[in-house]
Amino acid sequence: MLSQSAFQTCVSTLPWQANMQARQQLHLIARLAVRSLYAELVLYPKPGLVSLRDQGSHSDMDAACFMRSLFALRHYFKAITIAGARGAGFEELRQLGIRAEQRMLLATGGVNTHRGAIFALGILCAAAACCLQQGQGMSPASLQLAIASHWGQALREHSAAQSSDDVLSHGQQVAHHYAVSGAREEAAAGFPSIFDVALPRMQKSLRKRSDIHLAQVDTFFALMAHISDTNLYHRGGTSGVDFARTAAQGFLNQGATENPVWLQQAEQYHQQFIQRKLSPGGAADLLAATCFVHDLCMNFPVAEKP
Numbered sequence: 001m002l003s004q005s006a007f008q009t010c011v012s013t014l015p016w017q018a019n020m021q022a023r024q025q026l027h028l029i030a031r032l033a034v035r036s037l038y039a040e041l042v043l044y045p046k047p048g049l050v051s052l053r054d055q056g057s058h059s060d061m062d063a064a065c066f067m068r069s070l071f072a073l074r075h076y077f078k079a080i081t082i083a084g085a086r087g088a089g090f091e092e093l094r095q096l097g098i099r100a101e102q103r104m105l106l107a108t109g110g111v112n113t114h115r116g117a118i119f120a121l122g123i124l125c126a127a128a129a130c131c132l133q134q135g136q137g138m139s140p141a142s143l144q145l146a147i148a149s150h151w152g153q154a155l156r157e158h159s160a161a162q163s164s165d166d167v168l169s170h171g172q173q174v175a176h177h178y179a180v181s182g183a184r185e186e187a188a189a190g191f192p193s194i195f196d197v198a199l200p201r202m203q204k205s206l207r208k209r210s211d212i213h214l215a216q217v218d219t220f221f222a223l224m225a226h227i228s229d230t231n232l233y234h235r236g237g238t239s240g241v242d243f244a245r246t247a248a249q250g251f252l253n254q255g256a257t258e259n260p261v262w263l264q265q266a267e268q269y270h271q272q273f274i275q276r277k278l279s280p281g282g283a284a285d286l287l288a289a290t291c292f293v294h295d296l297c298m299n300f301p302v303a304e305k306p
Contacts, residue, residue, distance in 0.1 A: 025300070026078070026081050026082060027078070029129060030125065032296060032299065035291075037121070040117075040287050043217065043287070047278070048270065048273030048277075048278045056270070058279060070114075072107035076099070076122070079096055080100075082129070083096060084150075094158070116285035120187060120191070123151065124296075128296050130146040130150055131300070142302070147190055148190055155187050155188040159185050159188040193223060194290050198222060199290055199294065202215045218256045218257050221248045221256060222248075222252060223287060223290075224244055227282055228241070240276065240278050243276065244273070244280055251265060251269065
């Protein structure tokens with residue numbers, strides 16, 4: 001946990017003027033990260049996933065478990081944002097993430113609610129702080145550039161090292177077995193699923209109807225149709241992944257949430273995923289990250305040139 005005095009000490013060492021506005025901006029980045037995880041939790045329907053309505057395909061977690069995890073992670077997002085503003089190296093960010101995972105597991109009784117999100121959102125928090133330190137607003141391009149320039153090489157090396165590690169998480173084991181990408185590979189590549197697939201889909205939906213809930217549903221299905229979700233491989237193998245992708249693409253092909261019966265279709269998929277015990281947790285993590293990037297761009301816009 002980062003105390004108020006420790007926070008003030010960290011801010012005082014930042015390379016730009018440590019004034020009230022700077023402190024408020026850092027706090028806001030961290031709050032937006034937590035808010036993005038809450039937005040993912042409350043979104044319904046998300047086939048197979050936990051929401052306020054039900055537990056989805058999970059018998060070991062529910063919405064209350066996710067809320068305990070969110071509460072435990074709030075100081076992590078503040079700490080990693082400050083670290084990013086100081087220009088911290090990847091190893092420092094990684095250690096913050098490891099400690100955050102430990103706090104998450106302690107809060108949830110050993111249940112992995114947010115491991116992928118801890119990694120993705122942590123890197124994005126640090127990148128957002130870098131953009132502020134450089135006097136920039138937030139844009140997809142500036143965030144990607146910050147990730148690539150500060151930690152790109154380290155992320156690629158970390159991803160390669162993890163693939164040869166003897167002690168692997170379920171997601172890493174699946175990624176190795178099926179030769180698919182996981183959270184680390186996604187980050188090393190600059191989060192193409194967020195910036196090239198999910199965020200453009202969210203922005204397109206918002207331009208049409210300005211309804212964030214519907215835009216999030218559309219974005220979630222777009223991610224599920226696109227990514228190689230290690231959670232799905234772990235639970236259902238290749239047949240489970242094929243089923244999920246076919247369902248997601250079918251939902252999109254029929255108009256997504258513009259279809260008058262979209263809710264009934266999505267709820268039917270939800271029940272089918274539960275029956276098959278499928279849970280697209282990777283898509284959920286990337287949805288939260290997409291919500292975070294969208295909120296960053298809205299709250300820290302790039303100044304228009306005169």
